[in-house]
Amino acid sequence: MNPKEEALKVLKEADEVANIDVYEYLKEPERVVETYFPARTKNGIEYFKGYRVQYNTALGPAKGGIRFSPTVTKEEVEALALWMVIKNALLGLPFGGGKGGVVVNPKEYEEWELENIARGFVRSIAEFIGEDKDIPAPDVYTNERIMAYMMDEYEKIVRHKAFGVITGKPIILGGNPVRNIATSLGGYYVLNEAVKLKKVENTVAIQGFGNAGQGIAKLLDGQYKIVAVSDSKGGIYCKDGIDIEKLIEVKKKTGSVINYEGCEKITNEQLLELDVGILIPAAIEGVITKQNADKIKAKIILELANGPTTREADKILYEKGVLVLPDVLANAGGVTVSYIEWVGNKRGMPFNEKETKELLKEKMVHAFLDVLEVSNKYNIDMRLASYIIALERVKQAMRYRGLI
Ligand SMILES: NC(=O)C1=CN([C@@H]2O[C@H](COP(=O)(O)OP(=O)(O)OC[C@H]3O[C@@H](n4cnc5c(N)ncnc54)[C@H](O)[C@@H]3O)[C@@H](O)[C@H]2O)C=CC1
Numbered sequence: 257m258n259p260k261e262e263a264l265k266v267l268k269e270a271d272e273v274a275n276i277d278v279y280e281y282l283k284e285p286e287r288v289v290e291t292y293f294p295a296r297t298k299n300g301i302e303y304f305k306g307y308r309v310q311y312n313t314a315l316g317p318a319k320g321g322i323r324f325s326p327t328v329t330k331e332e333v334e335a336l337a338l339w340m341v342i343k344n345a346l347l348g349l350p351f352g353g354g355k356g357g358v359v360v361n362p363k364e365y366e367e368w369e370l371e372n373i374a375r376g377f378v379r380s381i382a383e384f385i386g387e388d389k390d391i392p393a394p395d396v397y398t399n400e401r402i403m404a405y406m407m408d409e410y411e412k413i414v415r416h417k418a419f420g421v422i423t424g425k426p427i428i429l430g431g432n433p434v435r436n437i438a439t440s441l442g443g444y445y446v447l448n449e450a451v452k453l454k455k456v457e458n459t460v461a462i463q464g465f466g467n468a469g470q471g472i473a474k475l476l477d478g479q480y481k482i483v484a485v486s487d488s489k490g491g492i493y494c495k496d497g498i499d500i501e502k503l504i505e506v507k508k509k510t511g512s513v514i515n516y517e518g519c520e521k522i523t524n525e526q527l528l529e530l531d532v533g534i535l536i537p538a539a540i541e542g543v544i545t546k547q548n549a550d551k552i553k554a555k556i557i558l559e560l561a562n563g564p565t566t567r568e569a570d571k572i573l574y575e576k577g578v579l580v581l582p583d584v585l586a587n588a589g590g591v592t593v594s595y596i597e598w599v600g601n602k603r604g605m606p607f608n609e610k611e612t613k614e615l616l617k618e619k620m621v622h623a624f625l626d627v628l629e630v631s632n633k634y635n636i637d638m639r640l641a642s643y644i645i646a647l648e649r650v651k652q653a654m655r656y657r658g659l660i
């Protein structure tokens with residue numbers, strides 16, 4: 257699938273359904289920074305391809321994560337940046353949308369090499385980022401340590417402290433105590449609202465066992481029966497439920513969930529089609545397509561991953577009565593806590609765990625109810641409803657700025 261085409265399809269449909277008339281202005285990003293930068297590794301000096309896309313900044317500085325992955329492309333980063341525009345606007349955050357990516361397989365490098373790659377990438381984009389310009393954060397295969405290196409490198413370049421330039425940092429460097437679990441916690445709040453509307457069996461399958469997948473597994477453990485989990489190496493299925501604490505240990509020690517003993521081995525494709533109440537894609541884009549949408553048995557899909565469902569699949573699922581809680585809503589807890597971290601950095605007084613959780617819950621539930629109202633008003637799925645709310649806000653900001 258081409259993620260940018262997928263993102264634009266929804267944009268166009270929302271634009272037409274609600275007569276918003278912004279598609280022409282948003283079909284391309286404001287700015288794409290494309291770099292090819294050096295970093296010292298065990299192989300000598302290596303060059304890496306990097307991207308930082310600032311898709312639209314009418315509502316505020318660009319905001320969005322940076323991923324390290326061998327499959328990163330310009331189109332993928334553009335799509336991810338557009339999704340950030342929608343997500344940030346939907347949550348009412350004072351941010352535009354951005355995203356970054358470096359073409360690298362982090363599994364082939366040691367910590368010191370990843371540090372050099374992180375620092376090299378920041379040197380290559382430094383003039384384009386800043387706490388009131390563009391604020392990166394973690395995404396696939398990046399974490400708080402990478403964020404710390406990036407912030408430190410940026411500070412060396414600008415020659416002053418700048419906690420607010422990056423979010424998802426370690427707590428000691430201005431990070432927020434909830435950021436690590438924020439994406440999952442936001443999704444958990446949304447799911448709790450959704451199950452009030454749609455009663456489902458309490459069985460769950462989760463694709464991906466990184467920050468988002470592991471976080472939601474911990475939150476749901478006990479309340480729901482998690483019967484299947486996967487990662488890039490494959491999956492496991494246990495009809496009586498998986499011991500999540502034990503699974504986390506196995507993943508930490510061996511590198512994959514497939515080494516958990518006593519469960520049936522399954523593929524990532526099989527996991528998606530299991531007979532469960534709730535399916536949680538929490539890994540990569542484009543896994544639910546028109547090829548498998550009809551075979552999906554879950555009644556609720558909580559999209560913690562960005563872009564897991566194609567638009568064609570969305571329509572099949574809607575017809576079947578599956579409630580899809582779209583990425584731009586379901587995984588918005590990450591950037592919402594990033595916002596809380598950034599505000600804390602700017603005011604020089606961080607928010608504590610309790611304050612952050614209260615603010616996050618309020619924002620997530622509010623966004624869910626807004627989306628529900630619009631989806632009922634137009635009789636449309638929640639993804640389209642989310643886009644309509646967001647696009648109307650972006651349009652208003654562009655109007656006031658005299659951009660359209
Ligand atoms: N970390 C965050 O704050 C946020 C993450 N997301 C999205 O959540 C998704 C996961 O991100 P993180 O958990 O942060 O990344 P991560 O790097 O912590 O974990 C990624 C997980 O996906 C698995 N994976 C990779 N390729 C796979 C494949 N082909 N099939 C099945 N599993 C595969 C990996 O093994 C790993 O378990 C991504 O789509 C990301 O954009 C969305 C919002 C915020």
Ligand SMILES: O=C(O)CCC(=O)C(=O)O
Pocket residue numbers: 319320321322343391392393394395423424562587588590591592594
């Ligand atoms: O925390 C952030 O700023 C961005 C998180 C992100 O990249 C996402 O929501 O996809």
